[in-house]
Amino acid sequence: MSPRERPALGLPVLSEEALDALGRRSRDTLRTRVRRLRLTAFPILQCAVGAGLAWAVATSPVFGHDQPFFAPIAAIIALGVSLGQRLRRVVELVVGVVVGVLVGDLLIGVIGTGVPQIVLVVALAMGGAVFLGGGAVIVSQAGSSAVLVATLMPPGPGELVDLTRPVDAAIGGVVGLAVSVLLLPVNPVMAARRHLDPVLRTVAEVMSTTAEALEERDRSAAALALAQARGMQADVDAMHAALDASSEISLMAPVRWRSRGQLVGYLDAAEPIDFAVRDIRVLTRHVVALLRRKEPVPRLLPAALHELAGGVMLLRADLARGDEPVAARRSALKAAGKATEALDETGGFAGQVVVAQTRSLAVDLLRATGVDRDEAVRMLPGLPEGPVRYEG
Secondary structure, X not given: XXXXXXXXXXXXXXXXXXXXXXXXXXXXXXXXXXXXHHHHHHHHHHXXXXXXXHHHHHHOOOOOOOOOOHHHHHHHHHHHOOHHHHHHHHHHHHHHHHHHHHHHHHHHHHHOOOHHHHXXXXXXXXXXXXXXXXXXXXXXXXXXXXXXXXXXXXXXXXXXXOOHHHHHHHHHXXXXXXXXXXXXXOOHHHHHHHHHHHHHHHHHHHHHHHHHHHHHOOHHHHHXXXXXXXXXXXXXXXXXXXXXXXXXXXXXXXXXXXXHHHHHHHHHHHHHHHHHHHHXXXXXXXXXXXXXXXXXXXXXXXXXXXXXXXXXXXXXXHHHHOOOOHHHHHHHHHHHHHHHHHHHHOOOHHHHHHHHHHHHXXXXXXXXXXXXXXXXXXXOOOOOOOOOOOOO
């Protein structure tokens, strides 16, 4: 059917521009999905290998379990939890399985199976886990384990408690740990970089956008920068979690011990970058106020923020290479110098706060390069006599 016949059937005729737009959107969506798959490929491989190994160990002549389905499940759960808390979570997992299996075996063997029995078993298993002081992992695992016992493999009437199931859970947890620490540990430096880079990029973008808003006296651009700064907390939290996990890997995984040296730079930068995110929220909020009140914009203030943005990107590159971030330090000091000169041209409280926060961001950047905080403050050019005298 030709395109000209389609309107008779009520079908829309798409222009070449619309078709091109749809094609670009499809390609972008495909690239996004491929990128997401590439980022998760290694954890998927870990889970797949862990599940297979847990089943193999549980069915080996050493244990001889016929259907150890709890072993691969436990391995996947152990590999899926936050790595920074993996050892504690594996213990909680095993405890939860033990509670759920014991309650399920003891009750189902006596009262049989059915809807009321499942309700009672799950309630008792989760209630028992709470009574024992278990956390969320123990409680949820106790409930799900009780469901599996009650529905998939219920004990027969008068049958004794099957202790192979908690043993299978322990096997799966240990195998999950072994896969993540010994067999297939992730690269801690790459994991740290993958979560630190978005924070650094966004900080640099907010600085640049704010500088441009000051240059153009554009309140809408300043408001956009403020919104972007306020939306960074999730990335900051993910950064801290990833760095905790990376530190754990570098200590526990023998094949990753050599990465400790380069990882130190990321670990040292984490706290100052967190402070920088907080400082830039304060800065952008007062930039909005400065423009709303029509206070004078110091000539060197946008240049100071551009200098800081460049320093953040230099730091990002130096961390990736494992180099000493000398250039980033120079940028921080240049930015602080320009901000200090700009203080004489401020005409209101908002402008003074923006200058002070720019200097604070310079301190944050110096600290992220490995400089001690007191030393970083001493390195900044002195402030003239005036009302604003705080840093960091």
